[in-house]
Amino acid sequence: MLDPLTDEYVQADDDDRALLFTAAYNNFSGPVFGYLRARGVDDPEAVTQDVFLALYPKLATLHGGLQGARTLLFSIAHARMVDHYRKRERTPDSTPYEAELDGRRAPSAEDQAFDRGAGLGVTELLEDLAPDHREVLALRVVADLSVEETAAIMGKSEGAVKQLQRRALSALRKRAQLRNGTS
Numbered sequence: 001m002l003d004p005l006t007d008e009y010v011q012a013d014d015d016d017r018a019l020l021f022t023a024a025y026n027n028f029s030g031p032v033f034g035y036l037r038a039r040g041v042d043d044p045e046a047v048t049q050d051v052f053l054a055l056y057p058k059l060a061t062l063h064g065g066l067q068g069a070r071t072l073l074f075s076i077a078h079a080r081m082v083d084h085y086r087k088r089e090r091t092p093d094s095t096p097y098e099a100e101l102d103g104r105r106a107p108s109a110e111d112q113a114f115d116r117g118a119g120l121g122v123t124e125l126l127e128d129l130a131p132d133h134r135e136v137l138a139l140r141v142v143a144d145l146s147v148e149e150t151a152a153i154m155g156k157s158e159g160a161v162k163q164l165q166r167r168a169l170s171a172l173r174k175r176a177q178l179r180n181g182t183s
Helices: 004-010 017-038 044-061 065-090 108-113 121-127 131-141 147-154 160-180
Strands: none
Touching: 017 044, 017 065, 044 065, 121 131, 131 147, 131 160, 147 160
16 A cells, blocks of 8 residues: 555656655565564664665656666665675674683783782873873774864863873883983
């Protein structure tokens, strides 16, 4: 059964893309969703939205009105479903980590990186820095934000952020050398 809007579309000018899109969505969003769900797509709602987003720019060159839109919609839906399965084939299966089954005897990389238990840890070095220096290093190095983004978050100019970062790294280097006994 067609939506009452379909009658309006049929009576309207064939060049009205918005009305054609609305009629196509009202009449075919359910069937497209059902098709994708039946074909086993993981997130059929998201893919249905993607199908309609792909339809809209093509409406300018579409011929055949609502039935042409229907054909194009299911062509797009089929292509998205095929893409879904191709992606699934290329994605390796993930396995949860079970610590009790891990037979390694070496310390973890995280423990080595942060030098836990050795008295000289990265977190200890950072604690000795000024708050602005800690913040700029956390935003620039850990969060991998740009200078512009860091400046906006800290409420400082880009030049001030660059200077803070340079000073923080210099202070961090000096503290690490002092604690390690190197020059």
